[in-house]
Amino acid sequence: MKNTLKNAAAVVALSATAFGAQAGTLEDVKARGELNCVVTTGVAGFGAPDDSGKWAGFDVDFCRAVAAAVLGDGEKVNFVPTTGKTRFTVLNSGEGDILFRNTTETMSRDADLKMTFLPVNYYDGQGFMIPSALGVTSAKDLDGASICIQTGTTTELNLADYFRTNGISYEPVPVETNAEAQTNYLGGRCDVFTTDASGLASTRASFEKPGEHIILPEIISKEPLGGAVRHGDDQWADIGKWVVNAIIAAEELGVTQDNIEEMGKAAGDNPSVNRLLGTEGDFGSMIGLDAKWAYRAIAAGGNYGEIFDRNIGPDTAIGLERGLNAQWKDGGILYAAPIR
Amino acid sequence: MNNATNESPPKYELGAHPDLPPPFATSGPIKWIRENLLSSPTNIVLTVLAVFFLYKIIPGLASWVFLDATFDAASRNECRELGSGACWGFIKHRWELFTYGFYPVDQRWRVILAFLLFVFVVVVLLWENCPFRKTLRWFAIGFPFVAFWLIVGGLGLESVPTDKFGGFMLTLIIGITGIALSLPLGILLALGRQSNLPIIKYACIGFIEFIRGVPLITLLFVASTMLSYFLPPRVEFDLLLRVLIMVTLFASAYMAEVIRGGLQAVPKGQTEAADAMGLKYWQSMRLIVLPQALKISIPGIVNTFIGLYKDSTLVIVIGMFDPLGIAQATLADTSWQGPSTEVYLFVAVFFFISCFLMAKYSLYLENKLHTGHKR
Numbered sequence: 001m002k003n004t005l006k007n008a009a010a011v012v013a014l015s016a017t018a019f020g021a022q023a024g025t026l027e028d029v030k031a032r033g034e035l036n037c038v039v040t041t042g043v044a045g046f047g048a049p050d051d052s053g054k055w056a057g058f059d060v061d062f063c064r065a066v067a068a069a070v071l072g073d074g075e076k077v078n079f080v081p082t083t084g085k086t087r088f089t090v091l092n093s094g095e096g097d098i099l100f101r102n103t104t105e106t107m108s109r110d111a112d113l114k115m116t117f118l119p120v121n122y123y124d125g126q127g128f129m130i131p132s133a134l135g136v137t138s139a140k141d142l143d144g145a146s147i148c149i150q151t152g153t154t155t156e157l158n159l160a161d162y163f164r165t166n167g168i169s170y171e172p173v174p175v176e177t178n179a180e181a182q183t184n185y186l187g188g189r190c191d192v193f194t195t196d197a198s199g200l201a202s203t204r205a206s207f208e209k210p211g212e213h214i215i216l217p218e219i220i221s222k223e224p225l226g227g228a229v230r231h232g233d234d235q236w237a238d239i240g241k242w243v244v245n246a247i248i249a250a251e252e253l254g255v256t257q258d259n260i261e262e263m264g265k266a267a268g269d270n271p272s273v274n275r276l277l278g279t280e281g282d283f284g285s286m287i288g289l290d291a292k293w294a295y296r297a298i299a300a301g302g303n304y305g306e307i308f309d310r311n312i313g314p315d316t317a318i319g320l321e322r323g324l325n326a327q328w329k330d331g332g333i334l335y336a337a338p339i340r
Numbered sequence: 341m342n343n344a345t346n347e348s349p350p351k352y353e354l355g356a357h358p359d360l361p362p363p364f365a366t367s368g369p370i371k372w373i374r375e376n377l378l379s380s381p382t383n384i385v386l387t388v389l390a391v392f393f394l395y396k397i398i399p400g401l402a403s404w405v406f407l408d409a410t411f412d413a414a415s416r417n418e419c420r421e422l423g424s425g426a427c428w429g430f431i432k433h434r435w436e437l438f439t440y441g442f443y444p445v446d447q448r449w450r451v452i453l454a455f456l457l458f459v460f461v462v463v464v465l466l467w468e469n470c471p472f473r474k475t476l477r478w479f480a481i482g483f484p485f486v487a488f489w490l491i492v493g494g495l496g497l498e499s500v501p502t503d504k505f506g507g508f509m510l511t512l513i514i515g516i517t518g519i520a521l522s523l524p525l526g527i528l529l530a531l532g533r534q535s536n537l538p539i540i541k542y543a544c545i546g547f548i549e550f551i552r553g554v555p556l557i558t559l560l561f562v563a564s565t566m567l568s569y570f571l572p573p574r575v576e577f578d579l580l581l582r583v584l585i586m587v588t589l590f591a592s593a594y595m596a597e598v599i600r601g602g603l604q605a606v607p608k609g610q611t612e613a614a615d616a617m618g619l620k621y622w623q624s625m626r627l628i629v630l631p632q633a634l635k636i637s638i639p640g641i642v643n644t645f646i647g648l649y650k651d652s653t654l655v656i657v658i659g660m661f662d663p664l665g666i667a668q669a670t671l672a673d674t675s676w677q678g679p680s681t682e683v684y685l686f687v688a689v690f691f692f693i694s695c696f697l698m699a700k701y702s703l704y705l706e707n708k709l710h711t712g713h714k715r
Contacts, residue, residue, distance in 0.1 A: 041656065041665060042672030049661075049669050051433045053442045078503065081659040089565040090659070179671055179680070206678035208420060317417075317674040 025097055025229070025236035026288050029070055034078045037063035038096035041081040044202045045311050045318035046102045055079050058311040059100035061301040062121060062227060066098055066243050069293040074300030084153075088113050092230050098240055100227045102198075104154060109228075116237040118227035119244045121304075123324040123333060125219035126158050127197040129204060132214045134191065139218035143168040148181045148190035150174075155195055158221040178203070196223055202318040238287045246294035248336035249276060250303035252327050257302040264295045275339050283339055294339070304334065415675035426682050430670055438666050438686075441506015447498060451509055454490040457483060458516070466701065484520070502580035506661035508690060513580075514652040514662075515694075518587045519645050525588065526595025526644075527634075531625065533600060544596070551593035557654050559586045564658035583655055591648040598644055602637030603629065635709045642702035646695050663687045 029035055039059060042048040047057035055063075055077075064074035080096045091099045092114065102124075103109075105117040128147075130136050139162070149156050151174045163170050173190040175181045182203055185193040193200070197219060204210045227244065229237050250256075253273050255263055260277070267279040274280035278291035287293070301307050308325065312318040326332025352358075365371065377387040408425030410418075412432065419427035431438075440448055461483045464476045491513070493499035505513065532544035551559075563582040571577060606629050614624030634641070656665040667683040670676050676683070 040672075041659060041661075042669035044672045044674055044677045048672040048674075049437065049442070049666075050673060051437065051675070053437045078501075080503075081661065081665075083657055083659070086561070086565065086657065086659065089561075093565045093568040095565065095568060179668075182678070202674075202677065206416065317415075317677070 025233045026070065026239065029097055033071065034076050035063065035067040035070060036078050036080050036095065036097045037066070038080045038082055038087055038091050038099040038101055039063065040101045041083055043102055043199075044206075045198070045316065045320075047100075056311070058122065058307060059102060059227075061307045061311065062100045062244065062247070063098070064300050065247055065297040066240060068300035069243050069246075069289060069297040070239065072296060074296075088115065091115070091228065094230075097236070098227060098229050102225045103228060104223045105226050105228075106154075114231040115228040116231055116234075118229070118237070118240045119248070119336070120224040120226040121244055121248075122198070122225040124196045124198050124223035124225050126155050126194060126221040126223065127200050127219050128216040129185070129193045129200045129213050130191060130216060132212055136216070137214075139216045139220065140166060140168070142170060142192060144170070145191045146171040146173050146189075147192045147194055148173045148175055148184050149194055150178065150181060151176065154221070154223075159194055162220040182206075198312065198318070198320055201320050202312075205317050205319050235288055239289065242287060242339070243294070243297045245336045246276060246297055246339065247301075247307070248304045248327075248334050249339065250294075250298045251305040251334075252329065252336065255298055255303055257299060257306055260295065260299050264292075272338070272340075281340075416678050416680075426685075427680075428682060428686075430676050430683060431686060434666070434670060434676075437670075438507045438663055440509050441661050441666070442504040443506070443509065444498075444500060444504065447493075447500060450490045450493075450497065454487045455509075455512075457487060457490075458512075502578055503660075505580060507663055507666050510655070510660060510662050511649070511652050514584060514587055514655070515649040517584050518591050518648045518652070521588045522591035522595050522644070522648065523641065525592035526599055527630070529592060529596035530599035530603060533596065534603065548593045548596050551590055552597070556587070556590050556651055557657060559590055560654055560658050562586075579658070579660070583658070583660065587648065587652065590651075591644055594644045594647070595641065598637050598640035599633060601640065602633035602635075605636050606632045635711075638702055638706050638709075642698055646698055649695065649698070650691060663690060 037060075039047045039055065039057075043057070043059075045058060047055065047059045050056045060079070063077050063079070067077045068074035080090060082090050082096075082101060087099060087101050087103065088109070090096050099115075100121075102122065104124075105120065109115050110117055128139050128142070130142075130145075136142065142163075147159065147170050149159055149172050156172075159170070159172075170192075173184060175184055178195065178199065181193055181195070184190055186207070193203070195203075197215065200215050204213050204215065207213060227240055229240050249272075250260075253270065253276060255273060255276065263273060264277040264279065267274045271280060275283060277295045278284060278293070282291050284291045284293040302310070308320075308322065309315065312320045314321060322330070322332060324333050326334065328335040361367075365374065378384050404425045406425075408423045409428055410423040410425070411428045413419040413422055413427060413429035414433060415429070416427055419429055436445075436448075440451055443451060461480045464470050464473060465480055467473075470476070489495060489497065491500070491505075492502065529544050529548060532540045533548065535541045535544070560583060563586045564579060567577065567582060610628050610632065611624060614628040617624075619627065653662050653664045655662050656668070661669065664687055667687050670683050671678070671680055
C-alpha cells in the first residue's frame with residue numbers, strides 16, 4: 001500500500017516536472033490555430049461580450065493583437081473567461097496561453113505565483129467617490145466616514161494602509177461584488193465608494209445623475225495593470241512583451257490602423273517605423289515570428305491610442321481621460337522600449 | 341308559478357319539498373372569505389395587514405415592471421430618456437446571447453431542433469395517456485445520442501466546441517444530463533451501501549461521504565483547473581464534460597442518501613416475502629422494493645433535482661456563461677452597465693418557471709401513485 005502511494009506520488013511528480021519543463025507555447029498555439037486568451041467574465045470597457053456575443057474591450061483588443069502577430073488573424077482567439085480567483089490557476093495549468101485581465105503586477109504574483117508580467121498597458125490607482133452634496137473635497141476629510149469596500153481585494157488593504165498613515169478612522173461596509181457596492185452606495189448605506197479610478201469613472205458614468213457624485217483627487221495606490229504569461233517559456237513571454245511594446249510604440253510613431261497599409265508598403269524615412277513594420281531589418285525572427293508580426297498586431301486593432309479611445313476613452317460611456325496613460329512625450333508615463 | 345302573489349305558501353306532497361338554498365353567508369365567496377380570511381381575530385388582523393401590504397406594493401410594482409417600463413431601448417441611457425420604470429431593452433437585444441451563449445449563429449437551428457425533440461421525449465415519457473406511447477418510448481432511448489450529435493456536431497454536421505455553449509441552453513444541458521444520470525447512479529449507490537459485500541459497501545460509503553463532504557464549487561474548480569496538472573501535457577479533456585461528470589457525481593451522492601431513506605422505509609417483510617417467492621436479488625429489488633422505496637422518496641428526489649438544476653449557476657466560477665454569467669457580462673457591457681435589478685429578475689423568472697414545473701410534476705406523480713401510504 002505504502003509502495004503504491006509512493007509510486008503514485010512519483011508519477012504525479014514526474015508528470016508535473018514534465019509539464020513544468022514544457023516550453024514551446026508558440027508551437028502549441030500554432031498547432032492549435034487558436035490563441036487561448038485568459039480574460040475577465042466581464043469588466044466594463046476592459047472585456048465583455050457585446051449584444052451579439054462578440055468579445056470587446058481594452059484587454060480583449062490586446063488578445064487580438066497577439067493572435068494577429070502569431071497566427072495572422074486577430075479573430076483566431078478563444079477567450080477563456082475567468083474570475084479574479086481563477087485567473088492565475090487557469091494560466092498556470094495551461095488552459096490559457098496568455099492573460100489580459102486588468103491584473104495588477106505585484107512582486108508576490110510575479111515571484112510566488114510564477115507569472116511573467118508583460119509591459120503595463122494601463123496605469124490605474126485606487127480612488128474615492130462621494131456624493132458632491134456632502135461637500136468633501138479631499139480624502140483627508142473622510143474621518144469617520146463609512147466606506148463600501150470589496151472584500152478580499154488589494155483595495156481593501158490599500159484603504160487600511162491609507163487611513164492608518166493619515167491617522168483618521170473609517171467604518172468599512174464590506175461588499176462582495178462591484179454591483180453590490182453600487183447598490184449600497186446609491187442606497188446611502190455607505191458615504192464613500194472606493195475602487196480603482198477607472199472603475200469609479202465607469203461606475204459614475206452609469207449612474208442616473210453622474211453630476212451629483214465627485215471623484216476625490218487623491219489616488220492612494222499604484223495599480224499597474226498588464227498582461228502576463230506563465231514562467232518557463234521566455235520566447236513566448238518575449239512575444240507578448242514586444243506585441244504590447246509595438247502597440248504603444250505605434251502611437252508614438254504615428255502609425256494608425258488607417259495609414260499602416262501605406263506606411264508598411266515600403267521602407268520610409270523613419271527607421272523606427274521601418275523596423276516596427278518590418279520593412280527594414282528582421283526583428284520578427286528573433287522572437288520566432290516573421291518580419292510582419294507587428295504590422296499585423298497593429299492592423300488588427302490599431303495603436304494604443306486607438307484601442308484606448310475605442311473602448312474606454314472620453315467618447316465612450318466609460319469616459320476615461322488618458323492621464324498617466326498618455327505617451328511620455330505628452331506628459332504620461334507610457335514609454336515603450338525601442339525595437340532595434 | 342302563476343299564483344306567486346298568493347299569501348299562502350305553495351303546497352307540496354309529503355317528502356317532495358325542494359331544498360331551500362343555504363343561508364346567504366354560508367356559501368360562495370362570502371363563506372370562503374369568512375372561513376379563510378376572517379375566522380378569528382388574529383386572522384382578521386393578518387388579513388387587514390396583508391391587504392394593506394398588497395395595496396402599498398402592487399401599484400408601485402406594476403408601474404415599475406410594466407406601465408413606466410421601457411422595452412425597446414438599445415442602452416440604459418436610452419431607457420432613462422424613455423421611461424422611469426424598469427429597463428427591459430436588454431432582453432430584445434441580448435435574448436439570443438441569453439439563450440444560446442456563443443453558439444454559432446448559423447448553427448442555432450440544431451439547438452432548437454434538439455430542444456423540440458427533448459420536449460417531445462418529455463411528453464412521451466411523462467404523459468401516460470400519450471398515443472403510441474409504447475412505440476415512441478423506444479425513441480426516447482435514442483434521444484441522448486441524437487441530441488449529442490445535433491448539439492456537438494460531427495458526422496456531417498459542423499462541430500461546435502463546447503466552450504461556445506452558454507445561456508439557458510447550458511443550464512438545460514447540465515440540468516438534464518445531471519438529472520438523467522444521477523438517478524440511476526444514486527439508486528446503485530444506495531443499494532451498494534446496503535450491500536452485504538464489504539468491498540462494494542465500503543466503496544459506496546466512501547464515495548458518498550467524500551462527495552457530500554466537499555462543496556460542489558470545490559469539485560468544479562478541481563475539474564476545471566487542477567485536473568490539467570495531473571493529466572499529461574497536451575491531453576485535452578473537454579471542460580463541459582468534466583463539469584457534467586462532477587455535477588452528476590455530486591448529485592448522485594445526495595440522491596443515494598435520499599433513496600436509502602426510502603429503502604429503509606420499506607418493511608423488511610417485503611424483502612423476506614420476495615425471498616420466499618424465490619425471487620433473485622435484482623428481481624426482488626426491481627419488482628418489490630424499489631417501486632415502493634422510490635415512491636416514498638419522490639419529494640426528496642425532486643428536491644435533489646431542483647437543487648442540482650440551480651447549482652448549475654456555479655459554473656460561472658470556472659468561466660462558463662450560464663444565464664447568470666450572461667447577466668453579469670451584460671452588466672459589464674458599456675451599454676447596459678449600472679445598478680440593475682432587471683437582469684437578475686429576468687434570470688430568476690426563467691429558473692422559477694423551470695423549477696416550478698418540476699415541483700408541479702412531482703406533486704402530480706405523488707398523487708397518481710398514492711396508495712394509502714401517505715399521511
